[in-house]
Amino acid sequence: MIDEILALIENKEFVKLRSTLAEMNAPDIALMFDEVPQDTVLRLFRLLPKELAADTFVEMEPDTQEHLISAFSDKELRDVLEEMYVDDTVDIIEEMPANMVKRILKQTDSETRSAINKILKYPKDSAGSIMTIEYVALKAEMTVSQAFDRIRATGVDKETIYTCYVMDANRHLIGITTAKDLLLSDPQTKIGDMMETNVIYVDTFEDKEHVANLFDKYDFLAMPVVDKETRLVGIITVDDVIDVIQEENTEDIEKMAAILPSEKPYLKATVWETFKNRVPWLMLLMLSSTFTGKIISSFEETLAVCVALTAFIPMLMGTGGNSGGQSSVTVIRALSLGDVEMKDIFKILKKELLVAFLCGIALAVVNFGKMMLIDQADILASGQSPVLVAVVVSLTLVATVICAKLVGCSLPILVKRLGFDPAVTASPFVTTIVDAISLLIYFEIAMNILQF
Amino acid sequence: MIDEILALIENKEFVKLRSTLAEMNAPDIALMFDEVPQDTVLRLFRLLPKELAADTFVEMEPDTQEHLISAFSDKELRDVLEEMYVDDTVDIIEEMPANMVKRILKQTDSETRSAINKILKYPKDSAGSIMTIEYVALKAEMTVSQAFDRIRATGVDKETIYTCYVMDANRHLIGITTAKDLLLSDPQTKIGDMMETNVIYVDTFEDKEHVANLFDKYDFLAMPVVDKETRLVGIITVDDVIDVIQEENTEDIEKMAAILPSEKPYLKATVWETFKNRVPWLMLLMLSSTFTGKIISSFEETLAVCVALTAFIPMLMGTGGNSGGQSSVTVIRALSLGDVEMKDIFKILKKELLVAFLCGIALAVVNFGKMMLIDQADILASGQSPVLVAVVVSLTLVATVICAKLVGCSLPILVKRLGFDPAVTASPFVTTIVDAISLLIYFEIAMNILQF
Numbered sequence: 044m045i046d047e048i049l050a051l052i053e054n055k056e057f058v059k060l061r062s063t064l065a066e067m068n069a070p071d072i073a074l075m076f077d078e079v080p081q082d083t084v085l086r087l088f089r090l091l092p093k094e095l096a097a098d099t100f101v102e103m104e105p106d107t108q109e110h111l112i113s114a115f116s117d118k119e120l121r122d123v124l125e126e127m128y129v130d131d132t133v134d135i136i137e138e139m140p141a142n143m144v145k146r147i148l149k150q151t152d153s154e155t156r157s158a159i160n161k162i163l164k165y166p167k168d169s170a171g172s173i174m175t176i177e178y179v180a181l182k183a184e185m186t187v188s189q190a191f192d193r194i195r196a197t198g199v200d201k202e203t204i205y206t207c208y209v210m211d212a213n214r215h216l217i218g219i220t221t222a223k224d225l226l227l228s229d230p231q232t233k234i235g236d237m238m239e240t241n242v243i244y245v246d247t248f249e250d251k252e253h254v255a256n257l258f259d260k261y262d263f264l265a266m267p268v269v270d271k272e273t274r275l276v277g278i279i280t281v282d283d284v285i286d287v288i289q290e291e292n293t294e295d296i297e298k299m300a301a302i303l304p305s306e307k308p309y310l311k312a313t314v315w316e317t318f319k320n321r322v323p324w325l326m327l328l329m330l331s332s333t334f335t336g337k338i339i340s341s342f343e344e345t346l347a348v349c350v351a352l353t354a355f356i357p358m359l360m361g362t363g364g365n366s367g368g369q370s371s372v373t374v375i376r377a378l379s380l381g382d383v384e385m386k387d388i389f390k391i392l393k394k395e396l397l398v399a400f401l402c403g404i405a406l407a408v409v410n411f412g413k414m415m416l417i418d419q420a421d422i423l424a425s426g427q428s429p430v431l432v433a434v435v436v437s438l439t440l441v442a443t444v445i446c447a448k449l450v451g452c453s454l455p456i457l458v459k460r461l462g463f464d465p466a467v468t469a470s471p472f473v474t475t476i477v478d479a480i481s482l483l484i485y486f487e488i489a490m491n492i493l494q495f
Numbered sequence: 496m497i498d499e500i501l502a503l504i505e506n507k508e509f510v511k512l513r514s515t516l517a518e519m520n521a522p523d524i525a526l527m528f529d530e531v532p533q534d535t536v537l538r539l540f541r542l543l544p545k546e547l548a549a550d551t552f553v554e555m556e557p558d559t560q561e562h563l564i565s566a567f568s569d570k571e572l573r574d575v576l577e578e579m580y581v582d583d584t585v586d587i588i589e590e591m592p593a594n595m596v597k598r599i600l601k602q603t604d605s606e607t608r609s610a611i612n613k614i615l616k617y618p619k620d621s622a623g624s625i626m627t628i629e630y631v632a633l634k635a636e637m638t639v640s641q642a643f644d645r646i647r648a649t650g651v652d653k654e655t656i657y658t659c660y661v662m663d664a665n666r667h668l669i670g671i672t673t674a675k676d677l678l679l680s681d682p683q684t685k686i687g688d689m690m691e692t693n694v695i696y697v698d699t700f701e702d703k704e705h706v707a708n709l710f711d712k713y714d715f716l717a718m719p720v721v722d723k724e725t726r727l728v729g730i731i732t733v734d735d736v737i738d739v740i741q742e743e744n745t746e747d748i749e750k751m752a753a754i755l756p757s758e759k760p761y762l763k764a765t766v767w768e769t770f771k772n773r774v775p776w777l778m779l780l781m782l783s784s785t786f787t788g789k790i791i792s793s794f795e796e797t798l799a800v801c802v803a804l805t806a807f808i809p810m811l812m813g814t815g816g817n818s819g820g821q822s823s824v825t826v827i828r829a830l831s832l833g834d835v836e837m838k839d840i841f842k843i844l845k846k847e848l849l850v851a852f853l854c855g856i857a858l859a860v861v862n863f864g865k866m867m868l869i870d871q872a873d874i875l876a877s878g879q880s881p882v883l884v885a886v887v888v889s890l891t892l893v894a895t896v897i898c899a900k901l902v903g904c905s906l907p908i909l910v911k912r913l914g915f916d917p918a919v920t921a922s923p924f925v926t927t928i929v930d931a932i933s934l935l936i937y938f939e940i941a942m943n944i945l946q947f
Contacts, residue, residue, distance in 0.1 A: 066693050068693070070712045070713055191678070194678055198675060198678060204678065205657050205716075222678075223657075227651055241518050243520070264657075264716065282714035285714075285736070286711070288737065288740055289740065292744045296747070296748060297828075300921070309829040309843075310839065314853070315853075317846065321821050322853070322858070325817055325858060326858060326861060328813060329810060329813070329862060329892075330861070332813050332814075333870075336806040336807060336809060336810055343803075343805075346805060347799070350798060351792070353791055353805055354788040354789070354791040354792045356791075357784055357787040358781060358784040358787065361781070361927065362777060362781050364816075365753050365776070365780055368752050368753070372751070372754070373752070373754065373761055376749075376761075377761040377762070382762060383762060391761075391762075394762075397766040398773065401774070406774070406777060406778060418785075425795070470923075478809055
């Protein structure tokens with residue numbers, strides 16, 4: 044595809060080039076623009092029809108956008124900005140250096156500029172920060188047929204015409220209606236008589252993850268955003284919600300794997316950026332395992348008497364970490380989907396205790412069998428009774444799995460209660476705590492049963 | 496809310512109850528039905544208006560649905576089924592026992608029944624399995640005004656009227672148009688002249704995760720599904736895609752945490768179900784750590800000479816596991832978002848190698864300092880040179896981080912290449928491999944530097 048287009052440029056077949064580009068979709072053109080030589084981007088961009096040009100601009104990488112903005116004439120920039128929705132303009136502004144932002148704001152009309160500035164002020168993860176202001180506004184006194192006239196007159200500039208918002212004289216949201224209901228209604232019906240008054244809306248400061256959960260639950264295509272006096276200030280559309288869901292999931296997954304959230308796709312981030320996102324947690328977890336080391340050091344004499352015990356440390360710590368990780372990740376996910384809440388903590392603890400007990404017993408039985416079959420010789424060689432050592436390890440397993448699962452399920456809830464993101468309490472974090480606990484249990488049980 | 500409704504039942508205020516319920520949204524009524532006593536569910540359900548009743552039924556838990564189906568008269572069941580979209584009926588059928596399925600199919604008309612049977616035959620994760628057949632079909636010869644007549648006549652039963660599909664006489668998909676474009680067009684325009692012919696569609700057997708990525712990329716509200724001869728067989732709507740995205744993410748997160756994917760929300764699953772999803776991986780990982788144990792046993796003499804070395808095993812294995820986990824989780828996520836592909840493996844390996852080198856050096860430097868400050872006394876007590884032991888541990892750190900990151904980033908790609916889900920190669924799996932590698936490196940370096 045790219046080769047074909049480069050060949051058309053080479054041969055100066057601009058008519059064919061123009062029609063080929065006009066047939067393509069904006070996201071595909073944007074992908075192509077990230078691959079072709081930078082000096083051809085502007086020439087290709089100028090061949091696009093106005094609306095497609097703006098749609099493509101929105102989809103491009105920030106680098107390419109920046110390059111184009113500095114290459115555009117004032118008029119070109121204004122044309123692109125006029126076709127764009129305010130939420131997309133805000134997204135682009137957030138990625139641009141100060142001088143580019145100045146240029147963009149200078150080319151927007153004063154009404155749009157004040158809307159942009161308002162949206163930029165909302166907190167990063169709020170509903171206000173992802174909303175747009177291009178919606179269809181209707182009045183309760185209008186008839187269905189007048190509503191259609193309104194949609195025909197203004198709809199071309201709206202992000203969605205499929206949900207329409209009914210406001211009173213003070214811009215309070217009093218109802219919504221859909222294009223489907225309008226189409227299936229008698230043209231003379233008053234909007235006030237057919238609109239849905241039981242409207243679900245969100246506040247500008249609502250967390251965007253909660254907004255996404257509402258879309259998931261109610262199957263909305265768009266949702267109104269209101270201020271403290273329930274005046275309509277904007278709408279959020281489903282396409283932006285899908286982006287929110289994917290970003291939040293990526294962020295949660297990264298945090299669970301002890302990585303700081305990255306802003307860029309994997310291959311776009313530089314080595315240095317990736318390093319900076321990964322090393323802090325590695326460092327912290329490495330230093331915190333000093334405690335585990337200290338525990339082992341303090342039981343050095345026990346270990347010297349029975350070196351065979353050392354061989355089971357990795358298995359015990361690994362099983363503890365995996366058990367705790369399972370519980371914490373399950374609870375973190377359930378919290379972010381809204382499946383569990385703070386008040387469910389006792390239900391969760393009870394369930395995890397039972398599951399841990401079953402897992403612990405199952406693992407202990409298999410481990411006992413395995414040790415008697417496979418590790419007997421090693422243990423005998425170190426001068427201990429294989430049965431006793433197998434009992435020590437198996438009992439430790441049960442106790443470790445129970446502790447790990449209880450710590451794993453309660454930590455995310457406690458951390459959320461304290462106002463932090465529970466995702467950081469996943470496997471690596473839980474593992475470090477569980478490592479220390481399982482070693483203490485191990486040596487305690489060993490000293491009692493093997494009678495050092 | 497529930498108390499209020501139970502009080503209304505108690506006082507037999509059915510008129511008020513009916514109007515209260517009619518004002519509520521289907522997902523909220525469904526949530527309430529899961530909480531009230533089972534014998535009141537049918538009485539409440541009978542008070543709902545027909546359409547709301549069907550919408551609520553779709554949102555309920557399978558248990559409640561099953562209870563209602565067995566309590567319904569044939570007519571009641573038929574009424575509910577008639578209001579439902581085929582994709583929702585299929586979802587319910589998949590959860591029901593055989594006798595309920597028989598009852599449901601008996602109450603649907605033969606056309607719907609054959610559509611249901613067709614959809615049930617598509618593979619579990621395919622586009623065909625999540626599509627529905629209620630779409631607006633237009634002909635190229637129609638005018639815009641005729642198209643509106645068609646929408647008004649049939650739209651009430653369609654899952655979406657906002658994207659309309661244009662087919663030729665043999666049901667081949669030849670174009671699409673949107674309600675927005677129709678509203679903004681002259682009523683006498685021919686559909687064939689205004690429709691979009693460059694249609695993005697998927698095959699019935701396409702993976703649903705790929706379908707979700709297409710919605711994310713192109714911001715669709717609906718997408719056509721075609722058979723091998725590009726005949727239109729159904730559509731997928733954005734609300735179902737959000738469900739797919741959330742399910743796929745939950746599944747990936749569970750697999751990454753060594754849990755078998757669960758079908759139910761956390762609190763709905765029984766202890767036994769949760770146990771069954773968690774114990775297999777714990778068992779497998781426990782048994783595979785036998786290798787790690789064997790490695791330690793085989794170096795027992797080394798450890799007996801310098802017990803201080805044991806204290807650093809947890810830190811080395813932990814850091815290795817965390818480093819490898821970071822890389823594998825990053826690559827797994829990038830694979831599922833479509834950010835990287837098989838062909839990028841060399842770019843990925845190069846990047847991970849550089850990041851690993853930087854991380855390894857940073858960690859080693861800090862670790863060396865920490866050991867000289869904190870662990871010096873312990874090492875001296877075991878009769879070794881603190882500097883030499885610190886060098887051994889720090890060198891092992893660098894080598895372990897590099898191995899861990901290379902294994903972590905390449906394993907998901909290899910596993911995907913072999914046709915399995917890469918998500919299973921996240922932290923726990925990588926950790927087990929890296930544990931063994933890091934121990935071998937550790938003892939090798941220790942024997943060389945400390946000269947046993």
